[in-house]
Amino acid sequence: MSIKNAYLAGVYEGLAARNAEQKEFLQAVDEVLESLEPVVEARPELEKNGLIERIVEPERVVMFRVPWVDDNGKVQVNRGYRVQFNSAIGPYKGGLRFHKSVNLSVIKFLGFEQVFKNSLTGLPMGGGKGGSDFDPHGKSDAEVMRFCQSFMTELYRHIGPDCDVPAGDIGVGGREIGYLFGQYKRITNSFVGVLTGKGIPYGGSLARTEATGYGLCYFADEMLKANGKSFDGAKVVISGSGNVAIYANQKATQLGGKVIAMSDSNGYIVDENGIDYKVMKEIKEVKRARIKTYLDYVPSAKYVEGSAGIWTVPCDIALPCATQNELPLEGAKALVANGCYAVAEGANMPSTPDAVAYLQANNVLFAPAKASNAGGVATSGLEMSQNSQRLAWTFDEVDGKLHGIMKNIYANAAAAAEAYGMKGNLVAGANIAGFTKVADAMLSQGIV
Incomplete structure (x- = not known):
C-alpha cells in the first residue's frame, strides 16, 4: 500500500481485510486512492459523509x-x-x-x-x-x-x-x-438498447468497432502535442492483436507513425517496414489464426516466441493493448533504455504500479487506461443515445464526436493534475477528474 493519508489508509486496510484474495481489485483501489489524497485533504465533507467507504464498495x-x-x-x-x-x-x-x-x-x-x-x-x-x-x-x-x-x-x-x-x-x-x-x-x-456493440442491422453504431483503438490514439496525440511531440515519423510498438490493437495500428499509421511490432499470447512479430493493419485484421478476425501467420504474408518479418519480450523492441511510442499487468517493471526499464518517450494504455490496467512509477520517474509521457482507452465506452454511450432516439449517425459523425470526447478527457485530466500541484501526472489527473464528478453526484443524492 502506498497511501499516506490516515483516512484513506484506514479505508483501504478495511477493504483489504475483507477482500484479501482480490489482488487485481485492491491494486486498482490503491492506485486511485493514492491519487485522491490531496482532494480528500481539501474536502473534509468527503470523510464526514463516508464517501470513500461507499465508492470502493459495489452497489x-x-x-x-x-x-x-x-x-x-x-x-x-x-x-x-x-x-x-x-x-x-x-x-x-x-x-x-x-x-x-x-x-x-x-x-x-x-x-x-x-x-x-x-x-x-x-x-x-x-x-x-x-x-x-x-x-x-x-x-x-x-x-x-x-x-x-x-x-x-x-x-x-x-x-x-x-x-x-x-x-x-x-x-x-x-x-x-x-x-x-x-x-x-x-x-x-x-x-431496446440493452446491449451496445450490436451489429449495424439491429441498432449498433458505426465506428464502435474502431472506437477504443482510435480513441487511444486521439488521446495520445493530444498528450504528445501538449509536449511538443507527435506520431509523425515515430516508431510504435503495440502489444496485442485484438480489436483495440488492430485499430490503434490503423489510427497511429494515419497520424504518421509506423507500427513495427504487435503480439498475441504466443509471441510477437517485428516488421520494420510497418505492420499493415488490414493483414492483421484478416489473420485475427477472418482466419482467427495466431500472429505467427503474419510471416505467410510478409516473409521478411521476424517472429519471436513469448509475448513479454515485445517491450525490448526499440520504439518511440508504446501502446499496451492486450491485458492487465502485461507491462512489468522489466518492460518499462527496457522501453526507457531504448529511448521510448511515450506510453499510452489501450488495455485495462496493463502496466504494473512499479512500471508506471518507473516510467514517470524517467519523464516518459504516460496516459493511464481509464482516460486513454475510454473511447470504446464513449462510443457505446453514443450508441445508447442513438438507440434512445431511434436514429443512426454516420461513421464520420460518430468519429467526430469520439475525437471531441477524447480531446476533452485529456484537457480535463491535465487541468485536474495541474490544479492539485501535479502538472503532467495524468494518472492522478484522470483519477481526480473522474472521481470529482461521481463524488459530487453521490453527495447530492444523500446516503444511498
Whole structure:
C-alpha cells in the first residue's frame, strides 16, 4: 500500500481485510486512492459523509451458474458475474468478458475502473462490469450460442436500457453480443438498447468497432502535442492483436507513425517496414489464426516466441493493448533504455504500479487506461443515445464526436493534475477528474 493519508489508509486496510484474495481489485483501489489524497485533504465533507467507504464498495454483485450443453451432449457449467459498481451519474455501463482468467477480483477491478472512466467521458453513465470464466476460443458457433443464451437467461433480470447496459470486452465480440441480444429480446419481448456493440442491422453504431483503438490514439496525440511531440515519423510498438490493437495500428499509421511490432499470447512479430493493419485484421478476425501467420504474408518479418519480450523492441511510442499487468517493471526499464518517450494504455490496467512509477520517474509521457482507452465506452454511450432516439449517425459523425470526447478527457485530466500541484501526472489527473464528478453526484443524492 502506498497511501499516506490516515483516512484513506484506514479505508483501504478495511477493504483489504475483507477482500484479501482480490489482488487485481485492491491494486486498482490503491492506485486511485493514492491519487485522491490531496482532494480528500481539501474536502473534509468527503470523510464526514463516508464517501470513500461507499465508492470502493459495489452497489450490487450478482454471481450465478451458467449451465450449457456442448456439441458432444455433455453438460458444462461455468460461473457468471455482473458487478454493478456505481450508478450516481447514470445507468451502469461496462463490458462483459468471457475468458478463463475471469473471477470476482478481475470483474470488481474492471467495474471500479469503469466508474471513473465513464465519468471522464462526460456522458451520463455509471460503472459496471461482468463476464464469465467461459472461453469461446475453440468452441463452435452452436456452443457459443447455447452458452450465451444460458448466460442471458439469468442476466436479463438484472439489466435494462435505464438500469444497466453491458457491452463487449475480451472474448465478447459481435457474434456473442448478437446471441446475447437475441436471447434478451426473446425473453422480454422487447426491442431496446440493452446491449451496445450490436451489429449495424439491429441498432449498433458505426465506428464502435474502431472506437477504443482510435480513441487511444486521439488521446495520445493530444498528450504528445501538449509536449511538443507527435506520431509523425515515430516508431510504435503495440502489444496485442485484438480489436483495440488492430485499430490503434490503423489510427497511429494515419497520424504518421509506423507500427513495427504487435503480439498475441504466443509471441510477437517485428516488421520494420510497418505492420499493415488490414493483414492483421484478416489473420485475427477472418482466419482467427495466431500472429505467427503474419510471416505467410510478409516473409521478411521476424517472429519471436513469448509475448513479454515485445517491450525490448526499440520504439518511440508504446501502446499496451492486450491485458492487465502485461507491462512489468522489466518492460518499462527496457522501453526507457531504448529511448521510448511515450506510453499510452489501450488495455485495462496493463502496466504494473512499479512500471508506471518507473516510467514517470524517467519523464516518459504516460496516459493511464481509464482516460486513454475510454473511447470504446464513449462510443457505446453514443450508441445508447442513438438507440434512445431511434436514429443512426454516420461513421464520420460518430468519429467526430469520439475525437471531441477524447480531446476533452485529456484537457480535463491535465487541468485536474495541474490544479492539485501535479502538472503532467495524468494518472492522478484522470483519477481526480473522474472521481470529482461521481463524488459530487453521490453527495447530492444523500446516503444511498
